[in-house]
Amino acid sequence: MNLLTAADEAAALELLHHTECTDGLPVVIPTRERVARMVVATGLDGDLDLGAMGPGGGAATIEKIATNAVMAGCVPDHMSVVLAAIRAMLQPEFDLGEMQGTTHSTAPLMIVNGPVTLHCNIAAGFGALGPGHRANASIGRAVRLCMMNIGGARPGVSDMALLGHPGKFSFCLAEDEASSPWEPLADSLGAAPGESTVTVLGAEAPHSTIFVNDADDPNSPQRLLRSIAAVIANTGSNNASFGAGAVAVALNPEHADVLGSAGMARADVQGELCRLATNRRGHLRQLNPGFVRPGDDDDAVRAVRRPDDVIVFVAGGSGLYSAVFPSWAAGAHHNPVVHERIVTDEACEIPFATS
Amino acid sequence: MTLVTDQFWSQGDFVATSSGMPDIPRVRLPHPVAGTGHDAMGQLAEQLAGKIVGVLRGDVAPDNAA
Numbered sequence: 001m002n003l004l005t006a007a008d009e010a011a012a013l014e015l016l017h018h019t020e021c022t023d024g025l026p027v028v029i030p031t032r033e034r035v036a037r038m039v040v041a042t043g044l045d046g047d048l049d050l051g052a053m054g055p056g057g058g059a060a061t062i063e064k065i066a067t068n069a070v071m072a073g074c075v076p077d078h079m080s081v082v083l084a085a086i087r088a089m090l091q092p093e094f095d096l097g098e099m100q101g102t103t104h105s106t107a108p109l110m111i112v113n114g115p116v117t118l119h120c121n122i123a124a125g126f127g128a129l130g131p132g133h134r135a136n137a138s139i140g141r142a143v144r145l146c147m148m149n150i151g152g153a154r155p156g157v158s159d160m161a162l163l164g165h166p167g168k169f170s171f172c173l174a175e176d177e178a179s180s181p182w183e184p185l186a187d188s189l190g191a192a193p194g195e196s197t198v199t200v201l202g203a204e205a206p207h208s209t210i211f212v213n214d215a216d217d218p219n220s221p222q223r224l225l226r227s228i229a230a231v232i233a234n235t236g237s238n239n240a241s242f243g244a245g246a247v248a249v250a251l252n253p254e255h256a257d258v259l260g261s262a263g264m265a266r267a268d269v270q271g272e273l274c275r276l277a278t279n280r281r282g283h284l285r286q287l288n289p290g291f292v293r294p295g296d297d298d299d300a301v302r303a304v305r306r307p308d309d310v311i312v313f314v315a316g317g318s319g320l321y322s323a324v325f326p327s328w329a330a331g332a333h334h335n336p337v338v339h340e341r342i343v344t345d346e347a348c349e350i351p352f353a354t355s
Numbered sequence: 356m357t358l359v360t361d362q363f364w365s366q367g368d369f370v371a372t373s374s375g376m377p378d379i380p381r382v383r384l385p386h387p388v389a390g391t392g393h394d395a396m397g398q399l400a401e402q403l404a405g406k407i408v409g410v411l412r413g414d415v416a417p418d419n420a421a
Contacts, residue, residue, distance in 0.1 A: 056373045101366065158369040 041076030054097020056152020095331035114196030140170030181260025245329025
């Protein structure tokens with residue numbers, strides 16, 4: 001690894017900004033000692049290479065990832081989550097290089113499940129994707145800095161997002177398992193009960209979905225599903241135009257309870273959202289004819305191909321708003337969700353330190 | 356060889372280098388091409404076809420250094 005030198009930390013920060021190693025915000029200076037501490041926390045060899053990160057093809061070694069984690073403000077305990085997220089994004093079906101280079105605004109949304117969320121204090125409730133949650137902010141930021149400094153993504157050169165979105169700084173939260181009427185999201189994706197995992201989807205910023213429950217209305221669950229499906233099928237999204245890709249749906253605990261109390265399992269919700277999230281082919285043809293496949297104008301065209309492409313999880317404070325995260329829906333694999341176990345049994349205890 | 360529009364010229368350089376083909380011949384197109392209409396795209400094709408063939412044959416220098 002190339003070492004930079006500077007007279008002091010203020011000069012080092014300016015140097016890191018100048019060499020485009022930051023996300024534009026101040027970073028913790030990755031001194032040799034801080035990086036070494038972060039590497040030790042993983043219990044892995046610093047030279048261990050997890051793979052080539054696109055689009056630049058940089059080697060994602062443990063030491064490089066640790067360097068970016070230091071810069072992002074992570075504490076050693078966060079490393080297991082950061083490493084799992086990087087491993088997930090290096091899965092070929094994630095199409096990381098293409099995703100980083102697209103003009104779409106996609107960013108990796110990271111949903112963490114399991115005991116690690118409590119250990120690292122990863123927020124799942126009010127404002128979980130907003131400011132004020134150190135673990136969420138630092139872990140997500142570490143992944144972004146890896147995408148820039150290892151993957152080589154730079155705006156307007158190799159990251160061609162026309163506008164981007166604030167989730168490109170950090171986009172990480174936990175599922176609120178305690179408030180969910182269902183098994184953890186991770187379990188539904190094949191994780192063993194009690195396992196910690198991270199689920200990653202290249203996604204747009206959250207699209208708010210308002211819904212007011214009426215316990216006296218037996219149609220409330222169906223109204224809620226239709227409200228969410230309408231946002232999934234919004235004709236500005238790539239999903240609606242391409243009829244492909246995954247979408248994530250963050251149900252707030254109140255909305256999740258409406259569906260759970262109606263006897264719906266997570267799979268039922270996924271199935272209904274997939275079925276309901278449609279547009280008439282003729283309507284799509286009026287908007288973006290180049291994307292529309294041949295067929296009758298009255299056909300209902302699905303925004304997602306199959307129920308498993310609707311990732312349903314519980315997060316946020318209770319209230320009127322849930323959220324939909326459309327995806328890029330492109331790339332060789334059409335932007336699926338990826339999933340990785342968070343390995344904590346290799347980690348070493350490192351005393352908390354900020355120096 | 357590759358055809359790259361003005362706005363993506365830097366990305367073309369980046370991808371060529373990171374793919375291990377830094378010298379792959381590149382021809383610069385105006386931006387945008389998509390959406391400019393059948394006639395405009397036809398005119399552009401007429402304007403550039405000879406150059407593209409020339410670059411493929413090795414008779415014409417690509418725009419790499421431009």
